[in-house]
Amino acid sequence: MTVKFAVITDIHANNFALDAALTEIESIGVDHIYCLGDLVGIGPNHNEVLERIFSLDDITIISGNHDQAIVALAAGEYHHKGHEHAKRHHGWVYKTLDKGHIKSLRELPLFIEKRYTDINILATHYNIEEEKLKKSYYNPYSDIVEPALENLEKLFQKCNHDLIMFGHHHPKHFFISEQKIYLNPGSLGCNPAPYARYAIVEINKCDINVEYLQAEYNRIDLIKSYDKVPEKEFLLKAFHGIN
16 A cells, blocks of 8 residues: 655744645645644734645644644633743734634644554654643643754654654754654745745655655745734744844
């Protein structure tokens, strides 16, 4: 059995990048899409992104820390450590969010495991620490490590999977050990260049082939839509490389 699927992550409310990536993915033709969290936060167009993502068929969506922050705000429980600096921004996202999306965000899993023939897959936003999870649903993730095989082997040492797919850290990751493949296509929505990054994975029995792709989009429209976002100058510089 051969299966082909797309992997996207960290859309961060950039519907222009999302539309470009999905157009290419549709033209390629895949059996499924894995979306690895952080649909909202940073960018300006959370309602458009959520409407599009939740309307797709054949998609598995994982929760990310920004998604969980909005769920926590909706429940009146925004008191978790780790993202105090983003509280004002998250408050703006929640205030302007179509509240019909809250239930869908709340129901997103932290991770999923899947088996294709002889290949075991983990799809997660990042490595989850059990001790942190006991204290906080909102930010149960390990501290981010620099992209390197040695770091990822240590980070995911408790995960017995052949393919580990994750996001959270925005640069692209692709590392292969004797036992595992570590795959992060890079943030789709936050990139210093006007490209939406994604990956196509094809599994044929025991073989795993990964192709990293990027879809160009018009960043002028994205920049214009940031006019409504608090602290837009900082966000554009920090996450899109725009001064």
